[in-house]
Amino acid sequence: MEPNTLRTERLLLRPFEPRDVPAVHTSCQDPEILRWTTLPEPYTKDLAEEFVGVTSPASWRTDTAYNFGVFTREGTLVGSMGLVSLGLQAPQRQAEIGFWTRREQRGKGYTVEAGRAVLDWAFDELGVERLEWVAAVGNEASRAVALRLGFVMEGRQRARITHRGTRQDAWVAALLPSDCGKRSATPYVPEP
Numbered sequence: 001m002e003p004n005t006l007r008t009e010r011l012l013l014r015p016f017e018p019r020d021v022p023a024v025h026t027s028c029q030d031p032e033i034l035r036w037t038t039l040p041e042p043y044t045k046d047l048a049e050e051f052v053g054v055t056s057p058a059s060w061r062t063d064t065a066y067n068f069g070v071f072t073r074e075g076t077l078v079g080s081m082g083l084v085s086l087g088l089q090a091p092q093r094q095a096e097i098g099f100w101t102r103r104e105q106r107g108k109g110y111t112v113e114a115g116r117a118v119l120d121w122a123f124d125e126l127g128v129e130r131l132e133w134v135a136a137v138g139n140e141a142s143r144a145v146a147l148r149l150g151f152v153m154e155g156r157q158r159a160r161i162t163h164r165g166t167r168q169d170a171w172v173a174a175l176l177p178s179d180c181g182k183r184s185a186t187p188y189v190p191e192p
Contacts, residue, residue: 003060004125006068006117011078013068013114015060016052020069023077024048027102036139037100038163063088070101070114078105081114083122085132091186094130095122099145106141115149123177129184130174136161137169151175 006013016024025048027033034041059065067082079101087094097118101111122128133146137156147153151173160170177184 001060001063001066003057004066004121006121008113008117010073011110011114011117012071012073013081013117014071016056016067016069016080018049018053020077021045021048021052024052024069024080027077027079027100030103032103032141033100036136036142037098041164068114068118070099070110072110076105078102078110078114081111081118083118083126083128083131088126088128093127093186094132095126095128096132096134097122099142111145112148115145119149119175119180123180123182127185128177129186129188130176133173133175134160134170136163137171139171143171143173146173149175150179152179 003015025043025045028039028043028048033039034043040047056067059067063086065082065084065086067080070078070081072078079099081097081099083095084098085096097115099111099115119131122131133142133151135142135146152175153171153173155172157170157172159167160172161168176188178188
């Protein structure tokens with residue numbers, strides 16, 4: 001897919017560019033981001049350059065992930081948000097949302113605002129029929145964002161996530177187009 005740009009009232013979501021490397025590198029030194037994501041530790045400048053310049057653009061080209069840098073309208077990096085585990089072809093039509101937010105940008109509602117833009121894009125433009133959120137049990141901040149976006153908690157999966165050489169339990173939630181008042185190409189018939 002050709003990289004896309006999304007806009008909200010306060011934010012610009014766009015693919016990362018080489019000029020973003022210093023901000024990405026600095027942001028990913030935060031122990032909370034390293035604790036809850038699969039980023040390598042230590043997260044070096046070379047790794048930031050690889051992600052921004054190679055991995056992220058390649059994932060757009062190969063339709064394996066769509067990563068957005070989330071920026072204020074003034075150009076300050078807020079964080080990263082993207083769709084991963086893409087299965088966009090019928091009958092799957094699903095994806096998983098993932099994100100991290102810079103420490104100094106937390107608590108401003110930016111992540112939820114960006115999430116709404118990505119959800120709308122996923123449902124309206126990509127035809128996603130099931131969007132999942134998965135996080136290690138205990139990641140309360142990520143869970144709060146997911147719940148504010150309308151995700152419905154589906155439970156806890158044992159040993160779902162591999163992180164730093166250990167298997168961890170994960171919370172799992174999902175959002176369907178119908179949860180947002182949108183239609184789906186494949187009808188959903190819930191069990192009575």
